[in-house]
Amino acid sequence: MDNKILETAQSWLSGNYDSETKKEVERMINEGSDELIDSFYKELEFGTGGLRGIMGAGPNRMNKYTVGMTTQGLANWLKNKFSGDISVAIAYDCRNNNTFFSDISANVLSANGIKVYQFDALRPTPELSFAVRELNCQAGIVITASHNPKEYNGYKVYGEDGAQLISPDDKNVIAEVRKISSIDDVKFEGNKALIETISKQMDEDYADEICKRSLNPEIIAKHKNIG
Secondary structure (H helix, E strand, O other): OOHHHHHHHHHHHHOOOOHHHHHHHHHHHHHOOHHHHHHHOOOOOOOOOEEEEEEOOOOOOEOHHHHHHHHHHHHHHHHHHOOOOOEEEEEEOOOOOHHHHHHHHHHHHHHOOOEEEEOOOOOOHHHHHHHHHHOOOOEEEEEOOOOOOOOEEEEEEEEOOOOEOOOOHHHHHHHHHHHOOOHHHOOOOOOHHHEEEOOOHHHHHHHHHHHHOOOOHHHHHHOOOOO
């Protein structure tokens, strides 16, 4: 096994990681399996759309620390780009650990003085885009891994227009994320005063706007009682 991989794994045993994570890393080291190699041979890359990877311990996995570092980078970018009050909306789908990663993101953002609007149950991604615009947010986050297997989760970032980030914003966020070299750079302790649950009214407003854009409302009205 590459000594660098083992050194990286051992650094997780001595760093400020939680006990559950350290137990998982210790197990992989003792087993010396391919799982250890894949979890520690590189860092999970933040691309144009965000993060996507298998959940578990290690820098090449979706976990509290990789999501936390990414969110810290996003927070730094937001504070550099915007002046005054900054807010972010967060949504998630039905993936495993969906609320966990949503809460990690909300805590890191709020710890950085950023207002967070958070859905309290799964929502479709288009509703996140709608909420970003309705709430005048500067960004949005969706916890989803799309079509990937159940072992995966993901983290997608949206701009103030409700669409996925494009150049140069995407590259600038990536640059800020890459500057976070340690979990000690991340503010994990959230500020509950800055985290607000998005009300059910958003669902109604979203549905109303969809109905307004129907191409054939007369057909829907005619056949609404089918079944």
